[in-house]
Amino acid sequence: MEETWQLKLYVAGKTIKSAAALSNLKKYCEEYLKGKYKIEVIDLLVKPQLAEGDQIFAVPTLVKKVPEPIRKIIGDLSNKEKVLVGLNIIPVNKS
Amino acid sequence: MATALSTKKDTNIRLQKSPTGIAGLDEITEGGLPKGRPTLICGEAGAGKTLFGIEFIVKGATQFNEPGVFVAFEEKSDELAANVASLGFDLKKLVQEKKVRLDYVHIERSEIEETGEYDLDGLFIRLGYAIDAIKAKRVVLDTLENLFSSLSNEAILRAELRRLFEWLKTKGVTAIVTGEKGNNQLTRQGLEEYVSDCVILLDHRVQNQISTRRLRVIKYRGSMHGTNEYPFLIDSNGISVLPVTSLTLENKVSSQRVSTGIPSLDNMLGGQGFFKGSSILVSGTAGTGKTSIAAHFANAACMRSERCIYFAFEESPEQIIRNMKSINVNLEKHVKSGLLKFHASRPTLYGLEMHLLVIYKTIQEFKPTTVILDPITNLVTVGTVSEIKSMLMRLIDYLQKEQITVLFTALTLNTIINENTDEGVSSLVDAWLLVRDIEFNGERNRGMYIMKSRGMKHSNQVREFVINDHGLELVDVFLGPEGVLTGSARVAHQLMEKTEDALKAFSLNRKDREIERKSSMLEAKISGLRNEFESVKDELNRIYQEEELKQEVLNQNREAMINLRKEKVQQSTKK
Structure with a gap:
């Protein structure tokens, strides 16, 4: 059964870092998770109350809740390998 | 910019402070922590940093109407609330009332990957949101350093921390940041670099197996502050610091007097007893009745319907009550009526400073007019003489300020009076009674002196101090050619004097009777002479009358003769 990667990217305004993170993320997803991912960008400047729920303290933070386990990746996601390991995409890639 | 400039001007005049509400700390810092600035609280694990922060927030919310945000990096909000509930802080209620906001920043190392550049804006936003939600004036971050163990990019962290503190300042919140003590630094990550306004170190030291918590204001920019190490106590009411060394000697004094409970001792002190609010030291060797004097004093206070606390370091309250019953002092009824409170603790229970704090707190709660410490010498087991002296000095200071009369008892270990003993408090106290053994004539008796009593006339004599079923009494000792006599020697002497008196009276009687007899004899003599x-006189009278009679008769005869001759002449002429 196909799983959908539900990804939330927390940012604080349109900064260079958040833009970089978003474009990196989109790039990896297109490459490895084509058609089975969903990206939600949450701007904490607009919805600061959401920060507490996902325990966000740094931005940008990418949160993956589904599929389990929960993973958080902070930073501009420039290190491709770390992101892929973090998102448990590598095993998918292997197959 | 203009507002920033004007606030700067204000702070130049006087640094604004935010009271912590922590008992004693505001006195040390002369008003509290720097308002609108971050303060670093550092210390080892278990030093009380978190509690300090919580209390700052809770007191701010409840006493100073300053809502606060507590950001925990270590404990979950629920755990935190449960932990401090035992201290009487109802965090949940305060949270509901929107006076306090708890935020638990949980960083699960295993869930996190770091890739590339990031910043801590998330934290800023969370904090900012929390601050704005309740219009917080106070923020506690406990413990920021946890970030360092969770994140590996130290360069970013440091830059972000610097930014965080700047940001907190612009937010105008008074912040507390806690940090664990590092090896050669105040904190492991050198947080002190970022927080430069006020740094407070909490310390937990064990000395002679007794642990004492201490607090020291290491730095406080732009403000006077106490520089000493101040012991502090964590008990059911939270933290209390004792700002123990009062800097001035400006205590007001009373000229009101209080009875010692022993009338004859009052007489020695100008007839009225001690000054109210003064400190009295009763020292003496073992078994000289120091506790008895103390109990009398306590009893007298309770009789005047005043409150009294009895700090016992040697005997249990029951023991004291029982023992004092034997000398006709009923302390039990005062305990029952709530006027007298016993506070018994082993000296080794905690450190000296802690004792002082406990005494201080008990006094503040009970509000007595009289305090008794029996005996202060036992405290030697937990401190050096100089430590005890400084402790007592601060205690006396405090009591004087509160106008509480205090009586210490002290055990002198040697029988020779040593003016330097008694933990050196003899110079601090206002009155010093010395009870000593007088060994003479094969028995020991108690003698009492008043070594000093500031500001009043007092007897300079030694009194014999008698403890009997009725209580304590002071008896004038006998000062005779043989010296000072006490005990049975004195009684013997008194008996001798009595005998002498009787004899004297008897001999006086005899002399009186003799004189009486003599006088009656003389009177008899006088009456005899008077008869004679x-x-x-009678004889003389008789002779005189006889003579008169004779003269009369002679005159009659002569007249008769003359008459007779005349008749003869007439007859012859007729013839």
């Missing part, structure tokens, strides 16, 4: 005199 009467008879002589």
Whole structure:
């Protein structure tokens, strides 16, 4: 059964870092998770109350809740390998 | 910019402070922590940093109407609330009332990957949101350093921390940041670099197996502050610091007097007893009745319907009550009526400073007019003489300020009076009674002196101090050619004097009677002579009358003769 990667990217305004993170993320997803991912960008400047729920303290933070386990990746996601390991995409890639 | 400039001007005049509400700390810092600035609280694990922060927030919310945000990096909000509930802080209620906001920043190392550049804006936003939600004036971050163990990019962290503190300042919140003590630094990550306004170190030291918590204001920019190490106590009411060394000697004094409970001792002190609010030291060797004097004093206070606390370091309250019953002092009824409170603790229970704090707190709660410490010498087991002296000095200071009369008892270990003993408090106290053994004539008796009593006339004599079923009494000792006599020697002497008196009275009687007899004899003599005199007078009278009679008869005869001759002449002429 196909799983959908539900990804939330927390940012604080349109900064260079958040833009970089978003474009990196989109790039990896297109490459490895084509058609089975969903990206939600949450701007904490607009919805600061959401920060507490996902325990966000740094931005940008990418949160993956589904599929389990929960993973958080902070930073501009420039290190491709770390992101892929973090998102448990590598095993998918292997197959 | 203009507002920033004007606030700067204000702070130049006087640094604004935010009271912590922590008992004693505001006195040390002369008003509290720097308002609108971050303060670093550092210390080892278990030093009380978190509690300090919580209390700052809770007191701010409840006493100073300053809502606060507590950001925990270590404990979950629920755990935190449960932990401090035992201290009487109802965090949940305060949270509901929107006076306090708890935020638990949980960083699960295993869930996190770091890739590339990031910043801590998330934290800023969370904090900012929390601050704005309740219009917080106070923020506690406990413990920021946890970030360092969770994140590996130290360069970013440091830059972000610097930014965080700047940001907190612009937010205008008074912040507390806690940090664990590092090896050669105040904190492991050198947080002190970022927080430069106020740094407070909490310390937890074990000395002679007794642990004492201490607090020291290491730095406080732009403000006077106490520089000493101040012991502090964590008990059911949270933290209390004792700002123990009062800097001035400006205590007001009373000229009101209080009875010692022993009338004859009052007489020695100008007839009225001690000054109210003064400190009295009763020292003496073992078994000289120091506790008895103390119990009398306590009893007298309770009799005046005043409150009294009895700090016992040697005997249990029951023991004291029982023992004092034997000398006709009923302390039990005062305990029952709530006027007298016993506070018994082993000296080794905690450190000296802690004792002082406990005494201080108990006094503040009970509000007595009289305090008794029996005996202060036992405290030697937990401190050096100089430590005890400084402790007592601060205690006396405090009591004087509160106008509480205090009586210490002290055990002198040697029988020779040593003016330097008694933990050196003899110079601090206002009155010093010395009870000593006088060994003479094969028995020991108690003698009492008043070594000093500031500001009043007092007897300079030694009194014999007698403890009997009725209580304590002071008896004038006998000062005679043989020296000072006490005990049975004194009684013997008194008996001797009595005998002498009787004898003297008897001999006086005899002399009186003799004189009486003599006088009656003389009177008899006088009456005899008077009789003689009467008879002589009679005789004289008789002779005189006889003579008169004789003269009369003679005159009659002569007249008769003359008449007779005339008749003869007439007859012859007729013839």
